[in-house]
Amino acid sequence: MYYNNIQTPVLIKTGKNILNDLDSILASAHLYFPHKILVTQENLYETYHEKLDGNHFDNVIFCRGGEFAEASELIPQVQDADAVLIAFGGGSVLDIVKYVASRLNMAFITVPSALSNDAIYSSVARLTVNRKKKSFNVQLPLGVILDLAVLKTAPRALLLAGAGDLITNISAVEDWTLATEINGETSNGLAMMLSKQAALSIWNFSANDLYTDNFLSALGHGLLTSGLSMNIAGSTRACSGSEHMISHAIDEYFPDKATMHGLQVAWAFREIERQIRKNDDMLEMVEEFYDRIGLTAVISEYIPWKSEDLMMLIPYALKIRKRFTVLNTVKL
Ligand SMILES: [Zn+2]
Numbered sequence: 001m002y003y004n005n006i007q008t009p010v011l012i013k014t015g016k017n018i019l020n021d022l023d024s025i026l027a028s029a030h031l032y033f034p035h036k037i038l039v040t041q042e043n044l045y046e047t048y049h050e051k052l053d054g055n056h057f058d059n060v061i062f063c064r065g066g067e068f069a070e071a072s073e074l075i076p077q078v079q080d081a082d083a084v085l086i087a088f089g090g091g092s093v094l095d096i097v098k099y100v101a102s103r104l105n106m107a108f109i110t111v112p113s114a115l116s117n118d119a120i121y122s123s124v125a126r127l128t129v130n131r132k133k134k135s136f137n138v139q140l141p142l143g144v145i146l147d148l149a150v151l152k153t154a155p156r157a158l159l160l161a162g163a164g165d166l167i168t169n170i171s172a173v174e175d176w177t178l179a180t181e182i183n184g185e186t187s188n189g190l191a192m193m194l195s196k197q198a199a200l201s202i203w204n205f206s207a208n209d210l211y212t213d214n215f216l217s218a219l220g221h222g223l224l225t226s227g228l229s230m231n232i233a234g235s236t237r238a239c240s241g242s243e244h245m246i247s248h249a250i251d252e253y254f255p256d257k258a259t260m261h262g263l264q265v266a267w268a269f270r271e272i273e274r275q276i277r278k279n280d281d282m283l284e285m286v287e288e289f290y291d292r293i294g295l296t297a298v299i300s301e302y303i304p305w306k307s308e309d310l311m312m313l314i315p316y317a318l319k320i321r322k323r324f325t326v327l328n329t330v331k332l
Pocket of ligand 1 (some may be wrong): 265
């Protein structure tokens, strides 16, 4: 018929100091598995072991995270276990667990320790191969558990990177709209709506709010909604446009000058508004938001690129993937 069937997470739980309640959270969602394996980084386990030990794990596996090569070390450790994997850590831990679980068709749940990008619920894992970040298609997590007490310990720059990844949904939706208008592509109104609403959910916050429960919940739920919008769209289109192509081009062609994904896309979004889209109202709103939330300062601290470098990066971005965006309208 004319309806879409959408895969959605079976468990979303947000709360404070819930890291020691993982067992009861799974039980109350009626999720029962013969075994449960925690995959995390050793230093994170040391920090949180008292809370984590309040749960039953059949095995605790330490990983470094982020490197594709590590998958071949992790797969033999989990492949014969009839288990759910609990991935606890930052984006690099979540991404390697997503990849390993997908390769083995195992269920997994993400418990992020930071909200630096939409890795918490997305069907893409970014892993380093030969010093360069590559994207891998992966299965979605069964659920996401957000412990606000843990997320509150994240460095400020990581939180702002998460805000950057989320706010740039606006740019991705602009690009998708353009592609439907002048390139005849099909759109998905529901995916676009969710992506944009997710971004707007953090629009009114300021730097002083970063460590509040309200902001952390909004950021976490916004990143989750972003993942859902990509799932509905069946591609990353809803949350990844020209600004992501610039960021991926930096990762691919200038890995020595690459930094956090969320900061790179935020920088690219602002420069694309300034130099290509030239929508004064949007630019004013973006600049005001960046100033108020603290992105302007953290971008100048972490991003080595100058405004004029954008044009130089465009040909590299166009090589990254065949996706029509505002970059295709630039006369080079
Ligand atoms: Zn992103």
